[in-house]
Amino acid sequence: MHPASSVILFTTSAGVGYGLLFLLGLAVPTGLIPAERWLGLAAMGLALGAISLGLLASTFHLGHPERAWRALSQWRSSWLSREGVVAVITYVPAGIFAIGWVVFETADDAWAVAGLLAALGALVTVVCTAMIYASLETIRQWHNRWVVPVYLAFALMTGALWLSAVLHLFGPGTLWSDLLASASVLLAWGLKLVYWRAVDGDTGISTPESATGLAAFGTVRLLDPPHTQENYLLREMGFRIARKHADKLRRIALAVGFAATLIFSALAVLTSGWPAASAAVLAALSGSLGTALERWLFFAEAKHSVMLYYGDRAA
Amino acid sequence: MTSLPANRPERRLGLVIDLDTCVGCQACVVNCKEWNTGGYPAPLSDLDPYAAEPSGAWLNRVHTFEAGDGAAGRTVHFPRSCLHCENAACVTVCPTGASYKRAEDGIVLVDETMCMGCGLCAWACPYGAREMDVLGGVMKKCTLCIDRIYNEHLPEEEREPACVATCPARARHFGDLADPESGVVKLVAQRGGMDLMPERGYKPTNKYLPPRPRRDRTGTTGAPAALENAAPDGGFLGWLDRALSR
Numbered sequence: 001m002h003p004a005s006s007v008i009l010f011t012t013s014a015g016v017g018y019g020l021l022f023l024l025g026l027a028v029p030t031g032l033i034p035a036e037r038w039l040g041l042a043a044m045g046l047a048l049g050a051i052s053l054g055l056l057a058s059t060f061h062l063g064h065p066e067r068a069w070r071a072l073s074q075w076r077s078s079w080l081s082r083e084g085v086v087a088v089i090t091y092v093p094a095g096i097f098a099i100g101w102v103v104f105e106t107a108d109d110a111w112a113v114a115g116l117l118a119a120l121g122a123l124v125t126v127v128c129t130a131m132i133y134a135s136l137e138t139i140r141q142w143h144n145r146w147v148v149p150v151y152l153a154f155a156l157m158t159g160a161l162w163l164s165a166v167l168h169l170f171g172p173g174t175l176w177s178d179l180l181a182s183a184s185v186l187l188a189w190g191l192k193l194v195y196w197r198a199v200d201g202d203t204g205i206s207t208p209e210s211a212t213g214l215a216a217f218g219t220v221r222l223l224d225p226p227h228t229q230e231n232y233l234l235r236e237m238g239f240r241i242a243r244k245h246a247d248k249l250r251r252i253a254l255a256v257g258f259a260a261t262l263i264f265s266a267l268a269v270l271t272s273g274w275p276a277a278s279a280a281v282l283a284a285l286s287g288s289l290g291t292a293l294e295r296w297l298f299f300a301e302a303k304h305s306v307m308l309y310y311g312d313r314a315a
Numbered sequence: 316m317t318s319l320p321a322n323r324p325e326r327r328l329g330l331v332i333d334l335d336t337c338v339g340c341q342a343c344v345v346n347c348k349e350w351n352t353g354g355y356p357a358p359l360s361d362l363d364p365y366a367a368e369p370s371g372a373w374l375n376r377v378h379t380f381e382a383g384d385g386a387a388g389r390t391v392h393f394p395r396s397c398l399h400c401e402n403a404a405c406v407t408v409c410p411t412g413a414s415y416k417r418a419e420d421g422i423v424l425v426d427e428t429m430c431m432g433c434g435l436c437a438w439a440c441p442y443g444a445r446e447m448d449v450l451g452g453v454m455k456k457c458t459l460c461i462d463r464i465y466n467e468h469l470p471e472e473e474r475e476p477a478c479v480a481t482c483p484a485r486a487r488h489f490g491d492l493a494d495p496e497s498g499v500v501k502l503v504a505q506r507g508g509m510d511l512m513p514e515r516g517y518k519p520t521n522k523y524l525p526p527r528p529r530r531d532r533t534g535t536t537g538a539p540a541a542l543e544n545a546a547p548d549g550g551f552l553g554w555l556d557r558a559l560s561r
């Protein structure tokens with residue numbers, strides 16, 4: 001599948017924002033993070049900014065962005081619609097929670113409820129995003145039970161990494177948030193390895209023989225394609241990345257997103273003062289970059305069943 | 316409304332495509348483009364149609380496959396367009412309500428005034444039956460020529476899809492696949508009509524007729540086993556043959 005930069009920016013950036021919102025919505029009402037104005041402004045500004053940037057980016061590739069509001073109408077059947085609805089609704093408790101924190105410097109009572117609801121909204125939105133992909137049976141690398149856990153884990157990881165960075169920059173930093181960041185790095189990439197192993201071993205259920213109904217005659221090979229130039233289908237779904245490049249890119253994603261991020265976040269735990277703060281920021285940056293690479297691969301390695309009509313052997 | 320009709324449509328209009336007789340001439344492809352670029356509701360646009368790398372939205376594509384090897388093998392021309400599935404995943408994924416399946420005849424359509432051009436339905440279709448109209452910014456697909464089959468301004472015999480009307484090999488048949496008396500249903504029963512990718516459960520309405528089995532032994536045709544002797548020994552022809560052979 002074509003790795004459109006708008007969709008990679010959308011899922012990565014919204015993942016950062018929702019991960020961060022989820023943690024803030026839980027940690028501030030429970031008193032793990034103090035309800036201080038400047039910290040709130042930075043943390044909620046970052047969370048809502050990343051979410052809004054992501055949602056905005058998701059409209060870039062639309063043929064008619066001005067009709068995007070219509071996407072809120074079909075939540076009964078469509079995961080994309082559900083995602084839109086939950087994303088919009090989540091702004092309400094998130095906004096109230098932000099006002100309580102930044103304006104009134106409190107996260108008690110009703111403000112606490114708003115925080116918890118915002119955390120819930122963040123969680124459900126990421127599940128919906130993942131389900132857009134996981135519900136597509138036509139793409140076996142997406143229609144896989146590890147897709148939702150991986151999306152959740154990466155949102156948690158990038159959210160925790162940025163939380164740790166923000167706490168270091170606007171306060172003394174806290175041990176629990178640094179440890180959470182390191183642990184989420186292990187969790188996210190551990191799940192990603194499980195996912196890669198699952199999709200590598202999955203050969204699919206369809207073949208050119210079942211796609212054409214010609215199995216009785218033997219192996220089916222494409223003799224003449226139906227058009228001489230690329231069409232929408234080939235541009236959108238025929239994107240392929242050579243196996244050896246995919247392996248190399250997986251290693252680069254692991255080096256940047258996992259190894260470097262884990263080292264930086266461990267340094268943030270072990271040091272203090274400005275070295276810890278810079279390590280936490282570097283961890284957040286490399287973790288986000290690694291996530292964008294992971295997302296790029298999620299698209300580039302995915303193959304659509306229509307390619308059976310264009311020479312693929314399995315889907 | 317992108318939920319599928321609650322009940323199975325009573326009429327299920329669709330195509331039956333004969334892989335035995337299709338000659339791969341692309342006439343249906345061209346006539347489909349011709350009708351749909353001029354008809355309802357907006358052109359089927361092309362990008363750089365006169366440049367070296369033209370590209371555009373087409374609703375019907377004909378591939379050519381080789382199946383099997385040697386004497387048992389076949390070259391099969393294979394038209395591919397929307398199959399108007401009963402379990403149309405392209406419809407249920409649509410977030411805007413632009414994609415829908417009609418309860419009255421099972422035809423799957425896109426309302427181009429509502430489509431936001433997200434492309435998700437094209438991802439959801441296993442058969443690659445939907446193509447984005449890049450200039451129009453909306454998704455295009457086979458409409459089964461609803462603007463022909465119900466068009467009272469056309470003479471009755473022309474009320475069939477453009478691809479069916481134009482096929483010189485009579486490889487395309489249109490009708491109601493829910494009506495046991497219809498010609499298409501009989502054809503499917505007679506020739507063992509099949510679903511594409513049945514393992515995926517989309518339940519296509521359109522059926523494909525497999526190539527007929529190869530006929531090795533043709534039996535006697537009534538022709539003489541050998542040709543007539545051109546140089547008989549006697550008679551006028553014999554004399555003529557000798558005279559001319561000299």
Ligand code: SF4
Binds near residue numbers: 403440456517
């Ligand atoms: S062939 Fe594709 S576009 Fe047509 S109804 Fe089936 S899933 Fe939808």
Ligand code: SF4
Binds near residue numbers: 437
């Ligand atoms: S491209 Fe149009 S018809 Fe297809 S899913 Fe998006 S809004 Fe619906």
